[in-house]
Amino acid sequence: MNRTIVGFAAAAAVALAACGDDGNDQGPDAAGDTDGMPAIDAAPRQVIMENQTLVPGELVEGIMTGGPSDLAIIHLEAPAAELDWNIHGHAGGGTQTVYEEYNRMVADYSFVPSAQGDWWLLLRNSGPTDMTISVRVELYGDMQWRWQ
Secondary structure (H helix, E strand, O other): OHHHHHHHHHHHHHHHHHOOOOOOOOOOOOOOOHHHOOOOOOOOOEEEEEEEEEOOOOEEEEEEEEOOOOEEEEEEEOOOOOEEEEEEEOHHHOOEEEEEEEEEOEEEEEEOOOOOEEEEEEEEEOOOOOEEEEEEEEEEOOOEEEEO
16 A cells, blocks of 8 residues: 555655646745756665654755755654654755745655755654654655765
8 A cells, every 4th residue: 555655655746746746735845946846767776765763853865966856755654743853955045945834744845956965854853752754865867865
């Protein structure tokens, strides 16, 4: 069943990309132009699937290195609506937040970098107890991934 859902999600993403919509109604992507979203191959080049266990207030960051021709499809799941997360960059020594959500149990986001560089996926446990976050990141193009 999970394979069916993943296949459906990939097909839906291709259909949405074809009509100029990335399927994310929560705000703009880093690129700001959904028509410029890279084409999705039949399968991601790499899939990151890991669990991150965080104590209250703890955060962890994954680093995505890529540019406008790359894509990361992010899926996060937490056992309670206590997951805070964002995607941000550090161009010129500052911090530029691309997208951010608080108190989520599930989060889905398609990320196309606006420029070549490092982009951080920050996960934080905002709850009162330890929790394990399921992280799935599908990488397309030349996008690279590493945990900080």
